[in-house]
Amino acid sequence: MQRYLLKRIFIGFLTMLVVITIVFFLTRVAGPADPTAILLPPDATPEDQERLRAKFGLDKPVMEQYFLYMKNALQGDFGESFRFGEPALELVLERLPATIQLAGLALFLGLSCGLFIGILSAVYRDTVLDRIGRVLALIGMAVPQFALALFLALIFGVMLEWLPISGRGGISHLILPVISMSMVGLAAYTRLSRSSMIEVLNSDYIIMARIKGVPYYRVVLVHALKNSCIPVITFIGMTFPALITGNVVIETIFSWPGVGNLVMTSIFARDYPVVQVIVLLLSFMVISINLLVDITYAYLDPRIRFE
Amino acid sequence: MNNQGGIQVKNLTKHFPITSGVIFSRTIGVVKAVERLSFSIERGKTFGLVGESGCGKSTTVNMILGLEKPTSGDIYIDGENIIGLKRKKIFDLRRKIQAVFQDPFRSLNPRKKVKQIISEPLLVHKIGTKKQRHERVLELMDLVGLKPDAADHYPHEFSGGQRQRIAIARALSLNPEMIILDEPVSALDVSIQAQIINLLVDIQQKLKVTYIVISHDLAVVEHISDKIGVMYLGQLVELASVKDLYNNPLHPYTQALLASVPIADPENIRESVLEGEIPSPLNPPSGCYFHPRCNKMQPECKKGKKVLHESSPGHFTSCPLFA
Amino acid sequence: MTENINKDLLLKIQGLKTHFFTKRGVVKAVDGIDFSIRKGEIVGLVGESGSGKSITSLSIMRLVPKPAGEIVEGKILLDNENLLEKSAEEMRQIRGNRISMILQDPMVSLNQILRVEYQIGEVFRFHKKTNGSLREKCINVLKNVKVPSPELRIRDYPFQFSGGMCQRVVIGMGIANSPELLIADEPTTALDVTIQSQILQLMKRVQQETGAAILMITHDLATVAQICSRVMVMYAGRIVEKAPVHTFYKTPAHPYSTGLIKSVPVLGKKIGRLFSIEGQPPSLLNPPAGCCFASRCNMAKEICHSEYPPEITLDENANHRVSCWLHA
């Protein structure tokens, strides 16, 4: 088990290094235009431009830039934002709590409601309840996040004027973004937990538990729930990148002051140091979430632990 | 041993390494799946290999079929050693050995029609024209008792017994000298088992093929074999003709095995004689692997390697009590 | 057919029909069976795959897989109480307490990710029998079925047990509450020969110690001969013959039984050629009219193809009965 984890951490670290390298070369080297161009006033002289390039270290050979970047990166220095002149890492970390609040709530809501509906649907299979659950899940999977967000904003923000549709503030600011962001996950977890639960409920050990006279609710909650959670947990790791995409969309629509919003503005402003930090941060999150998933998996399934 | 056809297996051994490591794997142990297995059988006869799960039966099958490479040892077919042959030679050799496996539901490709399944070996070996192959398929189907209109159907339309007939027809398509039957009837219903066993016996009489039957069902093996080997934890513990083995089993494991088989006769109630379970092949006992469960255990059983020796003509056992 | 009023009578099944409503039509898995089990006897129910023997056992437990399967007709009387009229909660009280069951594959009939102790404990926990330490009771269960070092093994997970040990655990759970009836559905099929005989031995001992009746469901005639006192043969959803075990092996009455006994190779009696029943069992989706075995029977008469035979008594105690026109 420990060896398994060590292996995963090592691989995660390697992956990070590769991601840093890829992102560096893609943005710095293959970039089409001079990033400094849009920072300068239109009447700037070539000398001004040179000075600016030197300031950001863009006048050195590529490989030298790369090694310098790597060296600094390992010390926690990811350069300064072209646009704001502040350290890129700080700029991103400032925005992080807002994003975690939004994404975390959305994940929690989607996962808990999805599991709940999915299990009910499986246990009361082929009843009206199941039908409703399945139809809702189908629609939830089919509506794009940005469309849902706009529809909700239109109905509750514009027409009924019940809820704010932009910015971060009290709980009322959270409602629309969280709901529109969690819907896809909710639908997906509902479908997955339903099918996985049905499969588990058909297995021999469930019959065996019932033969022993265990009440059905206990069979579902103790025997079936733990077993059917295993694929759902794996699925969280697999869909985490989709959560990030959703986060960018929702933050853009609701002007949420988070990382997703920052990355969109930075990309159009060619603020590469910031983009790089965000890419690294997101990759880091994907890798750690997957590690977390592996640990949870091993906790749920002793077969992994005793491997 | 004579070299006139048939198969000779000499000191066949297969070890599987167990590896471990965070980044670079290293070997921390060895599972001796098959150890120094030797037997021979003449052309047209049947050799039965009996043993419980984990005794190395399927590894042996894989090695004879060329699907796995033995760690050491030789297999002679028609006097030719098939271990270490070139690719081309192995391909030619395929014509001589075919196989029928246990589960008729997993041994036929569900996406192919019966005629495609039966004729595939012919196609791969580029034998005959399309028309000739089709005729051959019909001939084979007749031989195994399938109606000709079955040729255009898919396997899922057949029951277990009929699927096993299809599998046998395919195995026969290249006119092999030998067929490995790996638990050929254990997945079938009782009333169907007898059909398939009779069919196999008929085919052997007609075509003079050699069979190697692998099974855990001693009654079935007794019924069709001429010679039987009993395996325990990767080793042959007894090797004898059917008559000798059943009338005069020497090795205590063979005796226990025979005594454990339930008999369909209420007048003949058996008592279980064997206590305990099969040890892990990862960490087998010292000396004779059977000694912890043996009721005739002597101090010398715990020491040294036990090899097969002839205790009476044609009757081999590894039990030190008969040395 | 009236059964003698018998104080020993434990379970009586009358006209039981369990059907499956599938996409392709109604599968009549169990199609009208009657039988009874006396207290403390071991009865064998023999049949090939798909003959409906497992569905019979699940019907008794009222655990037929829903929503496809359904008991459509009949009575299941345990001590003269119809189980089919019990509420879900009453039925739960009976399961694992008065009737329990062992499934075929021990490796999948235990939940692989829950500790053995918890799974054994469930037998006691839900039947209000929690006097005394639960752990000790669990250890006793393992001791009873001769699992070595039960104090340690109780903390293990099922995947750390071998197949034979798993089956011992399952049997231990089955008899933990001293049930009146233990249904064993192919308890040895998935095991090795030497382990098989150990498990059969164990079941015999358990029967003698607890006095439970055992309904032994199997396809293996040898197992039945070794352990049962009576045999029932099931074919295509119906019981075709019932007999005491000695009578059955000496003078089987139904052509199917005869064929079955003759087609099994017997250890130590090598004969030239096995008898074989030609043809395949019928589909339960559209079973033929009349006797289901008629198409494979070499003694079939005209009536066999058109009308299902009545049950005919062959001896004065009404112990040997057969459903076959040849004996009418």
Added chain:
Amino acid sequence: MLFKKNNKKQRKVNNRIPFVGISFVGGFLFLVVFGNWIAPYDYEYWDMASMMLPPAWLDGGSMAHVLGTDALGRDVFSRLIHGSRFSLLIAVACIACYGTIGVIMGLLSGFMGGITDMVIMRLCDLWMSMPAIILAIILVSLMGPSALTVIIVVGIAGWPGYARIVRGECLSIKQNDFIRLARVAGCSNFRIMFSHVFPNIANTLIVLVTLNIGQMIILTATLSFLGLGTQPPSPDWGLMMNEGRQYINSAWWLVVFPGVAILMAVLGFNIVGDWLREILDPKQKLR
């Protein structure tokens, strides 16, 4: 009697064909093929005289523009019809792109095992730790936003998903004895891979592709919506919603109709995909 009533009750057999899903998909495909003849206007046709008209049934709407017009006076209905082709083409191009890579990688990985398997799976891990949106952001900043960018981004981002599923299927098919028997018969690796393994995963792939078309329509629309995909004046549904977003206070139809169009198309493909999964292979566990 407790069980009497069930005798009379005719049990309905659950084997219906999903007409809703098929009609949505059928209608969508119909628009893709015949859109040019149905649409009253070209998608680039603009008419400043009739801008921001509401749908026909509201005050101020006209039958000439059934679903209203946008800020440039373009007909929403026509643009929606033309947009169907954009959506499908991009989605299909993406799937063809990564589906091919994914299937080949998955087959190689599952069939060869060993080092090949390890390298491909590590590559998958690496790829999956870079979310598609991030790849899109980087590539857009390099190549500028366009339909081609979307195809490249989504096309190379999606292959690990396919590779993993194909690998899993491949491994489970390899367990079957007919693969061993094919070796015994002397079949080459190539023959086993394409004659025995591939036909057995074909059904899985059909289901997967059907379900994926919906996902791709959503993903590409999302990228367009963020301004990272197709550019004006394309009638891409996501782009239309992006353009309509700034008028959400006054002209709701610019947002609602494209949204509903996406919803219906995706819903259709999802329902048909589910149905195919059920009839082709009820035991499949695709997500």
